[in-house]
Amino acid sequence: MGHFVTLIRPLVVLSSLVPLYVAAYSEISDDRCDCYLTNATSSNYFSTHKFFDFRDKENYAGVPAIIDNADDSSQADPTSDYMSSDEWTDYWILQSWTNAGSFSNGVSDASVLMVNSPNNVYIEKNQDENADSSTYLTMRTARLDDFQTACEFESAIRNYQFLSVRMYARTTGAPGAVTAMFTYKEISNSSDLTSVQESDLEIRTLDPHNSVQYTNQPSYTSMGLDLQAATRNVTIPKERDWTDWAVYRMDWSPGKTTWYINGDDVASISFQAPRDPSMLIFNSWSDGGSWAGNMSVGSEAKLQIQWIELVYNTTGSSEKRSDTPEHIMTRQEKRDEGACHNVCSIDEREKIGTTTLLQGSASKPIFSWALVLCLALFAW
Numbered sequence: 001m002g003h004f005v006t007l008i009r010p011l012v013v014l015s016s017l018v019p020l021y022v023a024a025y026s027e028i029s030d031d032r033c034d035c036y037l038t039n040a041t042s043s044n045y046f047s048t049h050k051f052f053d054f055r056d057k058e059n060y061a062g063v064p065a066i067i068d069n070a071d072d073s074s075q076a077d078p079t080s081d082y083m084s085s086d087e088w089t090d091y092w093i094l095q096s097w098t099n100a101g102s103f104s105n106g107v108s109d110a111s112v113l114m115v116n117s118p119n120n121v122y123i124e125k126n127q128d129e130n131a132d133s134s135t136y137l138t139m140r141t142a143r144l145d146d147f148q149t150a151c152e153f154e155s156a157i158r159n160y161q162f163l164s165v166r167m168y169a170r171t172t173g174a175p176g177a178v179t180a181m182f183t184y185k186e187i188s189n190s191s192d193l194t195s196v197q198e199s200d201l202e203i204r205t206l207d208p209h210n211s212v213q214y215t216n217q218p219s220y221t222s223m224g225l226d227l228q229a230a231t232r233n234v235t236i237p238k239e240r241d242w243t244d245w246a247v248y249r250m251d252w253s254p255g256k257t258t259w260y261i262n263g264d265d266v267a268s269i270s271f272q273a274p275r276d277p278s279m280l281i282f283n284s285w286s287d288g289g290s291w292a293g294n295m296s297v298g299s300e301a302k303l304q305i306q307w308i309e310l311v312y313n314t315t316g317s318s319e320k321r322s323d324t325p326e327h328i329m330t331r332q333e334k335r336d337e338g339a340c341h342n343v344c345s346i347d348e349r350e351k352i353g354t355t356t357l358l359q360g361s362a363s364k365p366i367f368s369w370a371l372v373l374c375l376a377l378f379a380w
Helices: 070-074 100-105 331-337 369-379
Strands: 026-028 035-037 048-053 092-094 114-116 121-125 135-143 148-155 160-173 178-184 198-204 211-217 231-235 246-253 256-261 264-269 279-285 300-314 343-345 355-359
Touching: 070 114, 114 279, 135 279, 160 178, 160 279, 178 246, 178 300, 198 246, 211 256, 211 264, 231 264, 279 300
Parallel strands: 035 343, 114 148
Antiparallel strands: 026 355, 048 300, 092 148, 121 135, 135 148, 135 300, 148 279, 160 246, 160 300, 178 198, 178 279, 198 211, 211 231, 246 256, 256 264, 343 355
């Protein structure tokens, strides 16, 4: 199991009997966890866990009409009380910026004014056949006569220093849009490519439905040359596509970023891996440029998310302890310093959003009482 800290799984075998009991990972509350250990090829330790669940929020569900005035759209109120609640605003910030500056001065190749609007982030009822949730979060972008209405929210935490983030999501809609989840380091001069630190998961709706783009930005030089080592275009495994619900995972760790789809390792890039404290951003947008493409007037696309989950470290003072950029340690270092007695997991579990104990004082094997009865009968 790679770098996993595993529990001892005792077996008691009598004759042809199956094992008496097998130790399982016990569910545990986050306040009892000292750290979290992720699985797969980018296994690492993290200090904090958060889960944002949009699956059962019918009281807030409703699809707002698109606002067709750019100024009104940018200044729109949140779409529901949920978007104004502490549960949301303590961790996420809805954006209202536009690309007017770069669009008017020719800095980018955008051909359309793009306006981010809080009106495009809302809770929607899940009307799928055999739906596995009551609701989900929708992020909408649409092409109007005079501008592209879009949306973005970014984390209130600006100093993530490595993380593993997952979203259960899908993308739908017309060609010419981009939906994305990415880390981003704030910089004073966005045109200075040497200062850019960003790890992207992007779905372009002009691409084939089974294609996802992963990049450690920048993907080009100041001379306009492509940096092939910075990006990967990946085919979604198992003949699925981005209109299907899937768990998209991104692990930013020291020296590399690794991406997964439904647990399959699909890309890993060490070149230009982010180094410094960053925020986390989700968006749905288009600007009519060469990367996104140009949406037809009246068309729209959506990123729909049932839940977001992450384990992470931060610089400075975190919610659990003082962290440093060197916070990710080896398993032995963690054990030696005694800082991580209860090692927890968000991977080894049966129920989404819960935490299980991998190692620690609360570890308890789960008995199969049917097998205990078999043993008693055998002994009798």
